[in-house]
Amino acid sequence: MASPRYSLGYVHHRAVPRILLLLPTATYRASDFMAAAAVLGVDVVVGSEHRQAMAGSMGDRAVVVPMGSPDAAVEAIVALHHRTPLDGVLAVDDQGIVVASRAAERLGFPHNPPDAVAATRDKVVMRERLGAASLPQPSYRIVPAGADEALACADIGYPCVMKPASRSASQGVIRVDDAAQARAAASRIRAILGDCPEPVVVERFVPGAEVAVEGLLVNGKLEVLAVFDKPDPLDGPFFEETIYVTPSRQAASILADVETITAQAAQAMGLREGPLHAELRIGTTGVVTILELAARSIGGLCSRSLRFGVGVSLEEVIIRHALGMSLDGLTREARAAGVMMLPIRSAGVLVEVRGLERARAVEGVAGVEISIPLGRDVVPLPEGDRYLGFIFARGETAHEVEEALRRAESCLEVELRGAPHGRPVRHH
16 A cells, blocks of 8 residues: 555554444454454453443443444444544444444544445445446346236346345345246245345346455545455356465456456445445456445455455454554565355255365365354355364465465365254254
8 A cells, every 4th residue: 555545644543542442243354353443552442242241341341232233332432532433433243334424534543435335235326326427337137026026027138136125145046047037036035135125126137257346445545455356267057265365366458457446336335435335247248337336445354364464464454544543564575365254065064174284284275164153053145154163274275275275175074964854964
C-alpha cells in the first residue's frame, strides 16, 4: 500500500484507542480480530446479540447489541459511546455491517453510507445498482414468492443459477439446466427460506474461471490487497468453494480488468470506506463479469492466508483503517499463499476427523483447523452455510501452494454418524 493514498481525515485522540467489535455469536472470526487488537494495543468492547458469560465483571467492555433490530442496536452503541467514548465501530461479519455503518455515521467515524451497505446484503438491489452503472453482470430476473421460477429461467435461457436474495456463503445457490430442475431447485430454496417471502434471483450461468478480490476502500479509492484464483471449477449444481490461492495466475490484462470492474462496482453500490470482498468470473472470451460484492472482508478463517508488511494480519489492517491509524508499508507478503475450505460432502453428525497430523506435516502447510466441533451436525450445500474446516499453506509459487493444499486434504478421513440406513460415513 502506498502511503500517499491514505489520508483518512479522522484520527483518534486518546493514547489508547477504543473500538467496538460487533461479534455475532456464530462468527468464526472473533479470536483473529481480538488477537489483532491486542497486537495493536487497542482496547476492545465486544458487542454481541447475547449477554457474555463474563459481562458482569467486564462492565462497558461487553455490551448487548441486538443486530437483528438495527434501530435498537444503534441506540445501544450511541448510549455506550456517551458513557465511555469509542474511536471506531467495526463489524466482523455480514450480520453486523449495516448496524456498524449506521452507528459510525451517527458518531462521526469513517463509514460506508448505510444504504450502500444494505444494498450489498440484498442481491436484488445489488443487481439493480450494477445494472444502472452498465457493469458486466449475468442476465437476471427477480422472481417474487409465489411466482414460477421456471418461467424466468426459460426467459433468460438455460443453464441458470437460482439463489435467495439475502443469503451468503453459497447457501441456496443452485444451477439448473431445464424446467424440471428449476422447479425442484425452487422447492429447496423455499424450504431453506422457510416463512420468509423474499424473492429468488434467477441468473444466466456464466461459464469460466472465478476469482475473488480482497480490497480496502479509503475515501472512495480501492486498494486491492489480493486477488485469489479458485482453481477448482465452480460449475454447479452447487457452488461450494474449496481452494483460494494468491497471487493470481491470470494474465496481467485480465487482472487489470478485474481491479477496474471491482472499483467500478464499489462505486456503483455507493461504498466508500472499509473492507471489500468481490467475486468475479472470467468468461471463455476473457470478458470479466461481476458476480457478488460484499462490504466486509473474506469469510470464515480464510484471512489467515494473508499477511502484510512484516507479518501483519488482514484483521490488523482493517482495525488500523477503522481507527485512522497509519497503513504505510503494508503490502502483501511476496510468497504465495492459499487456503482450502474443507467441503462437507454428506450430512450427519461429526464423529471424528482422522489424519490431521499427517496433513499438518505436508511440506508447505501452515495449519489445519477443524471449525465444527465433534458431535455437531454437518450439513452440505445448498442447505448448509458452514465449512468443516480450513487448511492453510504457503510456498514460493501459487502452484506449490495449491499442490500442498490438495495433498493435505487427501490425508484427512471424515467419519459421520447418521448416514442413510444408520451406517457411519467415512470419506476423504
